[in-house]
Amino acid sequence: MPHSQIAKQMSVLNQDFAQIGISWTLALTDRVIDANWYNNVAPGSAVEAQMKNALLKGGPAALNVYSIGVLTWSNRILKGSTGGRPLGYATFPDEYRSNPRNDGIVLETLTHEAGHWVGLYHTFQGGCFPPGDYVEDTPYEASPASGCPEDNFVDYNDDACLTTFTPGQGRRAFEQLRYYRGV
Numbered sequence: 001m002p003h004s005q006i007a008k009q010m011s012v013l014n015q016d017f018a019q020i021g022i023s024w025t026l027a028l029t030d031r032v033i034d035a036n037w038y039n040n041v042a043p044g045s046a047v048e049a050q051m052k053n054a055l056l057k058g059g060p061a062a063l064n065v066y067s068i069g070v071l072t073w074s075n076r077i078l079k080g081s082t083g084g085r086p087l088g089y090a091t092f093p094d095e096y097r098s099n100p101r102n103d104g105i106v107l108e109t110l111t112h113e114a115g116h117w118v119g120l121y122h123t124f125q126g127g128c129f130p131p132g133d134y135v136e137d138t139p140y141e142a143s144p145a146s147g148c149p150e151d152n153f154v155d156y157n158d159d160a161c162l163t164t165f166t167p168g169q170g171r172r173a174f175e176q177l178r179y180y181r182g183v
């Protein structure tokens with residue numbers, strides 16, 4: 001991944017999160033070539049643990065991002081992916097204390113996964129029943145959106161449609177970051 005692509009993604013990430021008052025700074029970039037990690041990482045797998053144990057930098061306030069090849073979930077394509085390909089996964093802030101070495105994002109789409117890392121659930125989490133995604137100003141959804149009916153970064157939509165976080169999501173993100181990550 002060229003530095004120009006990383007710089008562009010950092011710019012997009014900061015633009016997307018500015019609306020809820022969160023900014024990001026790139027601390028460092030490590031480039032590691034490992035075909036096993038690139039091709040075989042899956043959530044909860046031994047390969048994921050090996051990769052993260054070797055590469056993780058910083059503490060609870062440091063967002064580690066891992067770019068890999070085809071993403072699978074226990075040898076099955078992750079559900080909710082676009083065009084049959086998964087977009088990534090992230091750890092939530094409340095997972096840090098019990099397993100700090102697993103912290104971070106494995107990605108294709110950084111803003112969506114960073115939303116999870118700061119404590120935001122999918123907008124359709126919990127379906128049409130309280131407490132839903134634990135954010136008071138996101139509507140209850142029975143299932144992920146498709147096309148462009150919803151513009152929230154933590155829903156599943158076409159990239160062009162993903163443009164907003166709500167004020168309530170901003171409050172939740174700050175609460176989660178303060179409580180679990182000490183930020």
